[in-house]
Amino acid sequence: xxxxxxxxxxxxxxxxxxxxxxxxxxxxxGGGVRRFWSARRIPAxxxxxxxxxxxxxxxxxxAAVRADRPAMAWRxxxxxxxxxRPLDDLWVLLGAGAATALGLWLLLLALTPGLxxxxxxxxxxxxxxxxxxxxxxxxxxxxxxxxxxxxxSVRVRVTRRRADVRxxxxxxxxxxxxxxxxxxxxxxxGRMGLARPPVPAVRVRRPGRKG
Numbered sequence: 001x002x003x004x005x006x007x008x009x010x011x012x013x014x015x016x017x018x019x020x021x022x023x024x025x026x027x028x029x030g031g032g033v034r035r036f037w038s039a040r041r042i043p044a045x046x047x048x049x050x051x052x053x054x055x056x057x058x059x060x061x062x063a064a065v066r067a068d069r070p071a072m073a074w075r076x077x078x079x080x081x082x083x084x085r086p087l088d089d090l091w092v093l094l095g096a097g098a099a100t101a102l103g104l105w106l107l108l109l110a111l112t113p114g115l116x117x118x119x120x121x122x123x124x125x126x127x128x129x130x131x132x133x134x135x136x137x138x139x140x141x142x143x144x145x146x147x148x149x150x151x152x153s154v155r156v157r158v159t160r161r162r163a164d165v166r167x168x169x170x171x172x173x174x175x176x177x178x179x180x181x182x183x184x185x186x187x188x189x190g191r192m193g194l195a196r197p198p199v200p201a202v203r204v205r206r207p208g209r210k211g
Contacts, residue, residue: 036131038114047106119160120195132192134158141165144188150177152207163189163198168207178204 061072085092118131138156145154145165150172157164165185169177185200 035113035120036115036118036129040109040114043106043109116160119158119198121193122195130193132194137163137192137194137198140192141185141188144184145181148177148180148184151181158198160196161198163200164203165200166203167205169204170207174204174206178202 057072058075061075065071115131117134119134119137121130121132123129135158138158141158141163142154142156145151145156145167148167150169152168152170154168155166163185165181167177167181181202181204182200185202189197189200
């Protein structure tokens with residue numbers, strides 16, 4: 001619904017449309033298309049470097065002890081501290097909490113795909129995978145929405161499931177602008193070839209009063 005307020009300001013209209021049907025080409029249902037997985041090169045490299053340093057220190061210390069040389073001072077101090085401190089000691093709890101947090105972070109990185117900014121596209125060939133950046137998709141939708149008569153400005157935000165479009169219209173009826181925007185968005189999203197097309201949510205309003 002829309003209505004006029006004082007000074008010519010008009011309440012906006014909101015419409016959330018059903019998911020547009022995918023074209024009947026290739027694997028249009030998108031059921032077999034998975035998200036892209038990040039290589040996680042930086043976390044993997046840091047973890048490998050940390051493990052390498054720790055393993056090298058322990059191997060060097062063990063080899064020194066085998067050669068009848070004294071163990072490193074830090075390992076003797078660590079063993080002494082672990083033997084004397086109770087389990088409810090503050091430093092023991094902090095160390096255990098830090099190790100737990102690090103382990104959970106590594107598990108999260110290992111079990112989640114990452115690359116949330118890439119939207120998988122339909123696979124028309126089994127050996128080819130393609131993706132569309134969410135910012136690029138938002139730019140395309142914004143450019144197409146600006147072509148609709150009566151639209152003054154548009155803000156678009158695309159997520160994996162939704163395409164939120166907020167438009168400002170300075171003439172024409174808001175219902176007419178909303179209907180034209182919905183048709184343009186449906187056509188544009190359908191032409192993007194996405195495996196799981198986002199659901200468009202259109203919001204149209206009048207520009208606010210100045211001053």
